[in-house]
Amino acid sequence: MRKLIFDQITAALLPLGLIPRGGFHPLTEDRVPAGRNGSATASVVLIGNAGPALWRHFKDRDDRTDPLDAWCREVLTPLAQNLGADILFPFEGPPHPPFLRWAQRAEGLSSSPIGPLIHPEYGLWHAYRGALLFDRVITLPPPLSINPCDACAERPCLTACPVAAIGAGAYDVPACAGHLRQPDGRDCMELGCRARRACPIGQDYHYIGDQAQFHMSAFLRNR
Numbered sequence: 001m002r003k004l005i006f007d008q009i010t011a012a013l014l015p016l017g018l019i020p021r022g023g024f025h026p027l028t029e030d031r032v033p034a035g036r037n038g039s040a041t042a043s044v045v046l047i048g049n050a051g052p053a054l055w056r057h058f059k060d061r062d063d064r065t066d067p068l069d070a071w072c073r074e075v076l077t078p079l080a081q082n083l084g085a086d087i088l089f090p091f092e093g094p095p096h097p098p099f100l101r102w103a104q105r106a107e108g109l110s111s112s113p114i115g116p117l118i119h120p121e122y123g124l125w126h127a128y129r130g131a132l133l134f135d136r137v138i139t140l141p142p143p144l145s146i147n148p149c150d151a152c153a154e155r156p157c158l159t160a161c162p163v164a165a166i167g168a169g170a171y172d173v174p175a176c177a178g179h180l181r182q183p184d185g186r187d188c189m190e191l192g193c194r195a196r197r198a199c200p201i202g203q204d205y206h207y208i209g210d211q212a213q214f215h216m217s218a219f220l221r222n223r
């Protein structure tokens, strides 16, 4: 019966191009807030997307400031209500909810050498769109806990950025944005970040065409 809730979440997300990204039972150090009615959160299920699936359902079709964030709020709020859950979004804040920490707890993912979390199938082409907070314990799938970077000797992600904005050290946001605004940056603007594209994992999940451009333009607007 309890397992059914996770299956129900999967089925509800499928028509939206979204997927569940595992879940966890929070500890104090996870800094998961209580639900709106004040009751402690017993289980969290993350929602996200991988590859181009989301893009077939969401189209950048309106003039809201952050249309993807607005769309996520619009479709995921009623979905959470139907499941008897509260919902948090990664774009809320600051302070931003610690989604990277929660994602590591939920699926056992690790940081790639360039920062973002690496998934053994999706590579670097995935993101988080919400967190369902349940005040009851629900049965969750076990974490994957595989780091494909361990077996990658070449690490092409570390050297692919033409302006060394993304590498082994901190992410140099001004250098990244400066490059994207130059004619030389068209490659990253049109096809997506070159450092992320250099990763051999998840090649079938690259964001392409207007999906890549949408995310790179949103980055330039919001940085």
Ligand code: B12
Pocket (backbone or CB within 6 Å): 089, 090, 091, 096, 097, 098, 099, 100, 114, 115, 116, 117, 118, 124, 125, 126, 127, 128, 129, 166, 171, 173, 176, 193, 215, 216, 218, 219, 222, 223
């Ligand atoms: C603020 C933020 C940014 C800021 C970072 C500002 C900075 N470094 O000074 C900006 C706007 C630059 C940014 C950019 C991107 N981000 Co961002 N970002 C966030 C956000 C909303 C909050 C992070 C935060 O401040 N946490 C609180 C602090 C205390 O924790 P922290 O671990 O120290 O946070 C740092 C890292 O998260 C880092 N960071 C954030 N994004 C990225 C992206 C890259 C490539 C790197 C190296 C580091 C990095 O910057 C934070 C501050 O130093 C999170 C969502 C969330 N709620 O976690 C997404 C998030 C981390 N970003 C994400 C992504 C995908 C991106 C982009 C790649 C999106 C895109 N355009 O495709 C871009 C990078 C552009 C590129 N070259 O491709 C994903 C990562 C998913 C994953 N696979 O791990 C998240 C989880 C959003 C999501 N919805 O899934 N981001």
